[in-house]
Amino acid sequence: MAGISRKYRLLRRSQAMWVSRRVWQPRLVFWAGAISIGLISVLFALLADRAQAVFHVMTGNDGWRFYLPLVVTPLGFVLCAWLAHSFFPGSQGSGIPQAIAARHLRDEDDRSRILSLKLVVGKIALTIVGLACGASIGREGPTVQVGASVMLQAARWGGMAQARGLILAGSAAGIAAAFNTPLAGIVFAIEEMGRAYEARTNGLVLTAVILAGLASLGLLGNYTYFGVAKDTVAFAADWPLVLACGIIGGGVGALFSLLALKVMRRIRRWNALLPLPRALVVAAVCGFAVAIIGVASGGLTFGTGYVQARGAIEGTPLPAFFFVEKFAAGLLSMVSGIPGGLFAPSLAVGAGLGSTLGLAFGTATGTAALLGMAGYFAGVVQAPMTAFVIILEMTGNHDNVIALMCAAMLGYGTARLISNEPLYHALSRVFIAEAIRRRRAETSEAVKA
Secondary structure, eight states: OHHHHHHHHHHHHHHHHHHHHHHHHHHHHHHHHHHHHHHHHHHHHHHHHHHHHHHHHHHOSSGGGGGTHHHHHHHHHHHHHHHHHHTOTTOOBOSHHHHHHHHHOOOHHHHHTTSSHHHHHHHHHHHHHHHHTTOOOBSHHHHHHHHHHHHHHHHHHHTOOOHHHHHHHHHHHHHHHHHTOHHHHHHHIIIIIISSOOGGGHHHHHHHHHHHHHHHHHHHOSOOTTOOOOOOOOTTTTHHHHHHHHHHHHHHHHHHHHHHHHHHHHHHHHHTSSHHHHHHHHHHHHHHHHHHHHHHTTTTTSSOOHHHHHHHHTTOOOOTTHHHHHHHHHHHHHHTTOBOBSHHHHHHHHHHHHHHHHHHHTOOHHHHHHHHHHHHHHHHHOOHHHHHHHHHHHHTOOTTHHHHHHHHHHHHHHHHHHOOSOHHHHHHHHHHHHHHHHHHHHHHHHHHO
């Protein structure tokens, strides 16, 4: 009996060890994936900043180098479009639509076409090339696709089944690490990525955001993306500005979204017969137009617009028509088909719009820039909670919570009146439709065979 009892105890111990490994191995892989997202996001940010610095040094401020973008920018756009089409299909554009589409796709092969480690490399490299040639793009949307790709790969390695929840967690971690805005990452996951949010993903999202945030903090320390905003919205005197920034900002943001969707649909139809040659023509034309706008604006519209937005928040007024120029440069960069996001350029447009409205209302530029960013960004992405939370965290001033909420909600409401189709979700349907067409073609060929 003693021998039987001993064998039984050994069997139970071995089973416990096996169960323990089965439980902890996926968790360790998941944690490693979240930390990797934070580290990759920091590296991406440093490389993106370096790329913009190289472009500004290369183009200079006077002499013949000032006009160099007229050659460099269209050539860079063509290079990015060619590489994206030939070697990294699925890397075009922001990256957020790809992550949203992947959550709706059930087939693993369909997901791997828009979320993979190969696309991580391509997305980062081509976004950096785009910034190095003066494109008006950001790295935050691409970081979402990168985060979702890393987490989905971690799911494959760890044998985890919750693919939709892990894509959501990776996307949230990407936003949190890109801006050092953990709350915005969570809100973005709930409002923009999830839409129909599942409570069981709470732990995944929170853990991914915490670990990615810790990795980012370990390398860069604690910081606010735009510094600390010192201006506060006065209760009575500044509320006409709140209304103006919300309504006008939301209207201009909805116009951006509407134009982007319509132009991109026309381009897709035109490209259908000769995809690569015509895609390169579009990229060249858009790149040349971006270069002309950049030269005409004195170089202000090149790159993410971070410097201009931060200057406005700190109280330096932007040129009255900067927001129009940046709006056009961002729109052209988006429809060109090159990889790159629109978070940072949109915030720059909003800051420029707010600065202009602030001058008209006789209000402090810093306050007006914040409100303009909230209204315009909420109008573009139709995600008001993400808009005001991300601006609060990026500026470190919580005295303007109610005013920013109002501007964001007014921007969202105005945008819904103009366009009821959220930009990222409309673009995600393109990737879903492509997966469906490809699946039907494969089924048709199998039937014929």
